[in-house]
Amino acid sequence: MSCKELVELVTDYLEGSLSWRQRRRFEKHLSLCHGCVAYVEQFRLTLRTLGRLGEEDVSPAARAELLAAFRDWKRA
């Protein structure tokens, strides 16, 4: 497996969807290649950062409006 091939398989690797053989080849390549280790680490950091982008609060105005709509719904 070349570096160029490996970079196309990172999501499949992380999702656990590589075949057993491919997984072995992927991991063997990583054990020998610093460049690809750095690449996979960048990829993981990207995912961790994406996962934290979602931390966001509801605006108080929108929240109040939704709760008012809830009370209307309840009365109906």
Add this chain to the structure above:
Amino acid sequence: MDLHPPSDPLAEGREEELVAALKAGDEAAFAALVDRYQASLVRLARMYVRDRTTAEEVAQETWLAVLNGIDRFEGRSSLKTWLFRILVNRAKTRGQREARSVPFSSIGDGDEPAVDPERFQGEGEPHPGGWRQPPARWDGDPEERLLAGETRALILDTIEQLPPNQRAVITLRDIEGLSSEEARNVLDVSETNQRVLLHRARSKVRRALEAYLGEAK
């Protein structure tokens, strides 16, 4: 600090109770749902409609649809999947009227390498397919750097420019944290297709970050 104390109605396994509370008109249950999902709904709606105000309207319509439909909710999918699915369908309809939305899988699905092919050695070089110049480690405290305002804006901007199908998948999977099965239920995209779209989208975000962090040094 326990983020899910026992009284948290959204803690895992308590969905049935939450649905029952909603059916009974329990405002605290509704408020908990709003706090948990409103920001996600607005963000998802933004994938299909032009501006934030419209996205907020679509989110509000979704909540009303949820309340009006809660008696028919049978729990075959999770409440979250159901909620997101209603939102996506409404936002799509709205987006089509605005002509922002592009039919699923119509663009950007050609062959797109994860990394610029120029970064790899070609035939006739010592290691064909090997890095010419390997990626550098993102040093310092990369996570902190990555979450700084400017980087955050860069990531959101990169996602905004993705083809709609890639944007939808990366938003659901990586920002909202849905499983591939949940995302399949929301978007009707097979898991295989999803992985392809996800890989392209993630690769582009990584690329944008690499370029940015490389420059910033």
